[in-house]
Amino acid sequence: MENLAQHAEDLYCPEIATITRVETLTASEKRFEITMPGNRPLNHKPGQFVEVSIFGFGEAPISICSSPTRGPSFDLTVRATGRLTDKMHLLEAGSQIGIRGPFGNGFDPQDFKGRDMLFICGGIGLAPLKSLIDYTLDRRNDFGRIIILYGTKNPAEILFPEEIEKWQQQTDIEFVMTVDQADEQWQGHVGVITTLIPPLELDVKNTIATVVGPPVMYKFVLMSLKGKRIPDENIYLSLERRMKCGVGKCGHCQINDTYVCQDGPVYHYPHVKQLEEAV
Amino acid sequence: MNALDEKLNRFTKYKISEQTLRKFIDYLKQQAPVFAPHHNGEASYSYECVENSAEVVLSYPRTMQPLKKYFLPPREVLLNFNIKDNTFSKPEIIEETRIFFAVHSYEMASLKRLDYSFTQGHVESNYVSRRKYAIFVGISYTPDESHFSKSVGIDVEETEGFDLFLLPVGDGYFLLEITDTGKRLVEGFPGLAAPDTTEIKTEPLQFKSKIKYHHNRLPAVFDHVYKSKVWDKYAEICVGCGTCNLLCSTCYCFDIRDEVDLDAEHGTRTRYWDGCMLNTFAEVAGGENFRGSLARRTRHRLYRKFKYITAKSEMLHCVGCGRCSHFCPVGISMTDIVNDLITDYEEKQNKEKI
Amino acid sequence: MRKDLNIDVHHLTRVEGHGNIVVNMKNGVLEKAELDIVEAPRFFEAMLKGRNFMEVAIITSRICGICSLGHQIASLKATENALGLEVSEQTKILRRILTDGATFQSNTLHALFLAAPDFLSVGSVFPLVNTHKDVVLAALRLKRLANDIGDLISGRAIHPIRCVPGGFTKLPGAGDLRTLQEKLKTEGMNDLRFIVDVIASLADKIPSFTRETEYISLTSPEEYAFYDGVICSSDGGTYPVEDYLKVTNEFVVSHSSSKHARFNRSSYMVGALARYNNNHRQLHPFGREVEQKLGLTAPCYNPYMNTVAQLVEVAHCIENSIQLMDRLLTNGIKFEKPNQTPSRYGQGIAATEVPRGILFHDYTYNRQGNIVAANCIIPTGQNLENIDDDMKKLVPEIIEESKEEITHKLEMLVRAYDPCISCSVHMLDVEFIEE
Amino acid sequence: MSKPRVAFFDFTSCEGCQLNKLNLENDLLSLLELVDIVEFREAMDDKAENYDVAFIEGSISTPSCVKRIYDIRRRAGVLVSLGSCAVLGGVNAMKNLHPADWVQEAVYGDDKYLFPSIPVQPVSAYVKVDYEIRGCPMSTPEFLHVLKSIVLGRKPEIFDHAVCVECKLHENECVLDKGMFCLGPVSRAGCEAICPENGQYCTGCRGLISNANVGGAIHMLKRHGFSEQEAKKKLQMYSSLNKLINEAECRHA
Numbered sequence A: 001m002e003n004l005a006q007h008a009e010d011l012y013c014p015e016i017a018t019i020t021r022v023e024t025l026t027a028s029e030k031r032f033e034i035t036m037p038g039n040r041p042l043n044h045k046p047g048q049f050v051e052v053s054i055f056g057f058g059e060a061p062i063s064i065c066s067s068p069t070r071g072p073s074f075d076l077t078v079r080a081t082g083r084l085t086d087k088m089h090l091l092e093a094g095s096q097i098g099i100r101g102p103f104g105n106g107f108d109p110q111d112f113k114g115r116d117m118l119f120i121c122g123g124i125g126l127a128p129l130k131s132l133i134d135y136t137l138d139r140r141n142d143f144g145r146i147i148i149l150y151g152t153k154n155p156a157e158i159l160f161p162e163e164i165e166k167w168q169q170q171t172d173i174e175f176v177m178t179v180d181q182a183d184e185q186w187q188g189h190v191g192v193i194t195t196l197i198p199p200l201e202l203d204v205k206n207t208i209a210t211v212v213g214p215p216v217m218y219k220f221v222l223m224s225l226k227g228k229r230i231p232d233e234n235i236y237l238s239l240e241r242r243m244k245c246g247v248g249k250c251g252h253c254q255i256n257d258t259y260v261c262q263d264g265p266v267y268h269y270p271h272v273k274q275l276e277e278a279v
Numbered sequence B: 001m002n003a004l005d006e007k008l009n010r011f012t013k014y015k016i017s018e019q020t021l022r023k024f025i026d027y028l029k030q031q032a033p034v035f036a037p038h039h040n041g042e043a044s045y046s047y048e049c050v051e052n053s054a055e056v057v058l059s060y061p062r063t064m065q066p067l068k069k070y071f072l073p074p075r076e077v078l079l080n081f082n083i084k085d086n087t088f089s090k091p092e093i094i095e096e097t098r099i100f101f102a103v104h105s106y107e108m109a110s111l112k113r114l115d116y117s118f119t120q121g122h123v124e125s126n127y128v129s130r131r132k133y134a135i136f137v138g139i140s141y142t143p144d145e146s147h148f149s150k151s152v153g154i155d156v157e158e159t160e161g162f163d164l165f166l167l168p169v170g171d172g173y174f175l176l177e178i179t180d181t182g183k184r185l186v187e188g189f190p191g192l193a194a195p196d197t198t199e200i201k202t203e204p205l206q207f208k209s210k211i212k213y214h215h216n217r218l219p220a221v222f223d224h225v226y227k228s229k230v231w232d233k234y235a236e237i238c239v240g241c242g243t244c245n246l247l248c249s250t251c252y253c254f255d256i257r258d259e260v261d262l263d264a265e266h267g268t269r270t271r272y273w274d275g276c277m278l279n280t281f282a283e284v285a286g287g288e289n290f291r292g293s294l295a296r297r298t299r300h301r302l303y304r305k306f307k308y309i310t311a312k313s314e315m316l317h318c319v320g321c322g323r324c325s326h327f328c329p330v331g332i333s334m335t336d337i338v339n340d341l342i343t344d345y346e347e348k349q350n351k352e353k354i
Numbered sequence C: 001m002r003k004d005l006n007i008d009v010h011h012l013t014r015v016e017g018h019g020n021i022v023v024n025m026k027n028g029v030l031e032k033a034e035l036d037i038v039e040a041p042r043f044f045e046a047m048l049k050g051r052n053f054m055e056v057a058i059i060t061s062r063i064c065g066i067c068s069l070g071h072q073i074a075s076l077k078a079t080e081n082a083l084g085l086e087v088s089e090q091t092k093i094l095r096r097i098l099t100d101g102a103t104f105q106s107n108t109l110h111a112l113f114l115a116a117p118d119f120l121s122v123g124s125v126f127p128l129v130n131t132h133k134d135v136v137l138a139a140l141r142l143k144r145l146a147n148d149i150g151d152l153i154s155g156r157a158i159h160p161i162r163c164v165p166g167g168f169t170k171l172p173g174a175g176d177l178r179t180l181q182e183k184l185k186t187e188g189m190n191d192l193r194f195i196v197d198v199i200a201s202l203a204d205k206i207p208s209f210t211r212e213t214e215y216i217s218l219t220s221p222e223e224y225a226f227y228d229g230v231i232c233s234s235d236g237g238t239y240p241v242e243d244y245l246k247v248t249n250e251f252v253v254s255h256s257s258s259k260h261a262r263f264n265r266s267s268y269m270v271g272a273l274a275r276y277n278n279n280h281r282q283l284h285p286f287g288r289e290v291e292q293k294l295g296l297t298a299p300c301y302n303p304y305m306n307t308v309a310q311l312v313e314v315a316h317c318i319e320n321s322i323q324l325m326d327r328l329l330t331n332g333i334k335f336e337k338p339n340q341t342p343s344r345y346g347q348g349i350a351a352t353e354v355p356r357g358i359l360f361h362d363y364t365y366n367r368q369g370n371i372v373a374a375n376c377i378i379p380t381g382q383n384l385e386n387i388d389d390d391m392k393k394l395v396p397e398i399i400e401e402s403k404e405e406i407t408h409k410l411e412m413l414v415r416a417y418d419p420c421i422s423c424s425v426h427m428l429d430v431e432f433i434e435e
Numbered sequence D: 001m002s003k004p005r006v007a008f009f010d011f012t013s014c015e016g017c018q019l020n021k022l023n024l025e026n027d028l029l030s031l032l033e034l035v036d037i038v039e040f041r042e043a044m045d046d047k048a049e050n051y052d053v054a055f056i057e058g059s060i061s062t063p064s065c066v067k068r069i070y071d072i073r074r075r076a077g078v079l080v081s082l083g084s085c086a087v088l089g090g091v092n093a094m095k096n097l098h099p100a101d102w103v104q105e106a107v108y109g110d111d112k113y114l115f116p117s118i119p120v121q122p123v124s125a126y127v128k129v130d131y132e133i134r135g136c137p138m139s140t141p142e143f144l145h146v147l148k149s150i151v152l153g154r155k156p157e158i159f160d161h162a163v164c165v166e167c168k169l170h171e172n173e174c175v176l177d178k179g180m181f182c183l184g185p186v187s188r189a190g191c192e193a194i195c196p197e198n199g200q201y202c203t204g205c206r207g208l209i210s211n212a213n214v215g216g217a218i219h220m221l222k223r224h225g226f227s228e229q230e231a232k233k234k235l236q237m238y239s240s241l242n243k244l245i246n247e248a249e250c251r252h253a
């Protein structure tokens, strides 16, 4: 115990950071720019998350949606769904919030050097993936093709319209979007995200597929990827579970023998393939 | 002489009457706070801080809450905060010596498991601060219908982790010096005669509850029973009360909640024991529940005891204390589930052979 | 002279439960002066049917949150009588302390929080927080202290937990009891003295109305009766509790979902004033002290003085519980397993004084220990006819005053009875056909 | 933020929950700092036109109750039902288990037509309820928690786990160990296991946990020697409107 005591951490104490910018994205999602004390960089990896806390309203794990290549501030995209997230939506620039982290297993983009990148994002799943998308865009020459598939329930739920417009214009990015249900103005694709996969022409061996979305999405996307013959080793997922502590103690996020907050949220697909509870 | 006796006989030991033993407790109380089993109501026992050594219970089946309550309190304030000015403070945890007296071997073994859980990956200061200076005095016990620690490899007389150990003999006890800390405590106590040299001969104790296989074989069993029907069998009568989780000596899952004072300004962030048998444990936004059925919850609980952490820590995370069986309101016994799983496993193996 | 008057107070406030006051005078003739009980009936008989004796007191305490302890004690006594379950001396003492605590709490609540605003011409106790903070704080402390008695001895002041047939499931620790006793002796008595002085200075706000009626309560040679005794009428005579039906003579009236009662006269009164009139000689010295300070003398025929009698009883109960705690502490508190093995089955009747007056429970059990018949007569029900009679006498006497003033005095009158309306409509009076 | 205007209303009940609020002596003054109480018939004369928060006690059991609850819902921002009567129907609802006519006649005899009564229902059977505070009587810490949460503008945390959890956190002696039965394993927590803490069994006054195994609960009671019918009766004391209980079958002996 004594020697371990030297490494003991006050795991549950947040750092008080500042919200430096707030942007309304949709009716239920906002983007927050967060600046750590002393403007220090968070030093995160794409795909990692932080525990955001507001005293009296609790804590919630939120993915970092900006790339570490931009900083020192970082971005969070938050959907208002409950105690903490509703309250956060009421906060303005200048407000203080608590941050613990970064936590969890993120992507190691160096490992993908030279590969074609296929991003498949459903709904708010674009937020965590955006950190990696931005990373690849900032180091554009390190990667091959960049393909982004993005699906939402309806056009009103589309996140990051500014970025999306840019991506659509950029010739070195293949960006395809779909909605489950269109409205009058919508002129793009209609249909679930899996309908975007079969038409793709891919160099499957060289393509890294990353998938983030609501729980129901994974099973079907994985089936489509299998249909495309993308090897399992080329697939990465980011999973979400109920989570309290973020540091592998509270037990809530456990999927079979793995802790999402430690071994995830980003998983190499072969690691979770055998886990019954994963997808 | 069997291996166990051989081991026990290597320790320096003293013969001590029950009366002197209670004086020894009084002496220990002068050194540090002492915690020991007490009666709690008509038929129940709990560890309490000793005020009167005469009230310490030396012979008891098991306490209700395990010793973990002193290292991971059932409710613990993690932070005190102020909403208005966004400040917080962490309640100070006094790192003091505490003596835990008349502790059973499975309990000591469970702390070893908790030590693992709270120090692998991130080392939690709250746990470590409480655990650091703890001293343990063990005692042997007579297994009742729920104990099965022998089946998971823990002898009644297992001394690992203890500083001193008590073995009943005749109308008194042998007091064994296990560590230097224990030795120092004994040396300071004036009431003891010279070390005793009679040989210890333990009687093999009979456990009424047993697992059919040697514990080494259990991980293999659990490799094959994930889809077993046994889960459904117990899910039919399990009511999901979570008792088995909360009282388990190695379960450590928790929930965290913020509560605000009536001034709407001050408040606390508190953690509470939680458990994977509870319906809400794995529920997320939108009401999706990743382990909604009792069968899946029961399976998760057992896999956590016998496989998931075991594979990493190389220790079974069930110590056979029998709390989950004894306190289950519908009488579900841990050994029954495991033995049913073994039967199922055997049947499957046989089928494969044919 | 005023010839017509129409008063309709819908859902009278600061009383427990729903009641309306309706007064109707036409051409100088008082056609109506009554308290309409519009509380929804709850039909406890349906809830009790076939229920086991272990559950009956749990259910009947839900008749009324304010008198839950009284109902529980009366219910337990009736059950114990029916099943031949003897209880120990210690249990009786504990129950007496609880009865004192319940009277202390309920009388305090009524006199200081519900009735007192009338004397100070405000609509509730809340404005007094600013104008009379020290009094409100003292009153809050008193009420808390009264609830502490319930909390300590029965686990919870509302819907007590530890009281079960044959005894208690858990006992208070001697140390806690001693602390509470000390608090009663110091803080409790001081706060009450302070408040009584304030109330004494407001004595002129109490309307001077009198109407002699029959006063009915328990009485006992041993003590100012709450827990046990025989039925006593101020018109003479005592009657065994078993004869309660001869005394109460319940009847249904169309304007009340609660039944009314009468005995020797057209109506009778129960409650603090009735107890005081019948038993005032047995008050403890502290009760006497408050009685003198507030100028209460027996017999008193002013129903508005019921509130004052309640305060006298608060003093008495504080002192009585202190004495009982002494007895417990001297004897030593020992855990006894509640006696729950019936020695017979059949009918059992019991009465206790609850804050609002005498309460009867009457059960019949079958051989499985399940209820086959139940009856329960509640104090407020017994007072209703008396309230109507009071109003009929009062209205002509004050007819020249403004309508607001008349309404106010009528409201005060009804409130003085501290009516417990939810209780009164939850009567049980039924024979179940055994299945 | 201006102080929320809070009102309390009572329907068919014992008013124990109301009284329990008045029993908050130590906190009453702080509470008045936090909110404005604008209507509370049991304690004050004032009436209000509308309220930010309406607390409803008691179940709905007469035609006039129905009218009144609709009216309150229209005037209320947040509506909280409070106590077993309001949330579950509570003990009142046991009357529904018997034919209505029998019940009326049993009490009023030939005069039964004077006092109309309809089947007892919880508040949520008629209007939208935002939050529910259970208990008989409701527990004051939980009430304060809900009130504070509303003042802060956050959802309250209302537990949906068994009473056993809180009982175990308190390390109460389990009443099962004393040979009694207990409904704690399937009943909702939030009461701090006050009954077992006081040596009494849990009567299930807060209703069942969601996703409860009712068949298992009946089996549990059978182990204590109750027949299936008696077991259901035990579970019905407060939850007689719960379809799961009324229709449950237990396949185990």
Ligand SMILES: Cc1cc2nc3c(=O)[nH]c(=O)nc-3n(C[C@H](O)[C@H](O)[C@H](O)COP(=O)(O)OP(=O)(O)OC[C@H]3O[C@@H](n4cnc5c(N)ncnc54)[C@H](O)[C@@H]3O)c2cc1C
Pocket (backbone or CB within 6 Å): A049, A057, A058, A059, A060, A061, A062, A063, A064, A076, A077, A078, A079, A080, A081, A082, A083, A084, A085, A086, A124, A127, A128, A239, A240, A241, A242, A243, A244, A265, B283, B284, B285, B286, B287, D155
């Ligand atoms: C690794 C990870 C990354 C995430 N990233 C984002 C993100 O970038 N943006 C975003 O908006 N959300 C994200 N979430 C989800 C977010 O954490 C939950 O929506 C949030 O915890 C809800 O907290 P609350 O206090 O607002 O709601 P609460 O009031 O606590 O709960 C509302 C509902 O959410 C459920 N819930 C509680 N905790 C979680 C949880 N951890 N995940 C899902 N549901 C939960 C509750 O059971 C309840 O039904 C992420 C979750 C994880 C695990």
Ligand code: SF4
Pocket (backbone or CB within 6 Å): B237, B238, B239, B240, B241, B242, B243, B244, B245, B277, B324, B327, B328, B329, B330, B331, B332
């Ligand atoms: S203690 Fe028994 S009934 Fe309760 S959750 Fe565990 S196995 Fe199920």
Ligand code: SF4
Pocket (backbone or CB within 6 Å): B244, B247, B248, B249, B250, B251, B305, B317, B318, B319, B320, B321, B322, B323, B324, B325, B334
């Ligand atoms: S699983 Fe049961 S026997 Fe094993 S350690 Fe936990 S409570 Fe004890």
Ligand code: SF4
Pocket (backbone or CB within 6 Å): B329, D163, D164, D165, D167, D168, D172, D173, D174, D175, D176, D182, D183, D184, D185, D193, D196, D202
């Ligand atoms: S007493 Fe009841 S609530 Fe408490 S642990 Fe035992 S079964 Fe559960």
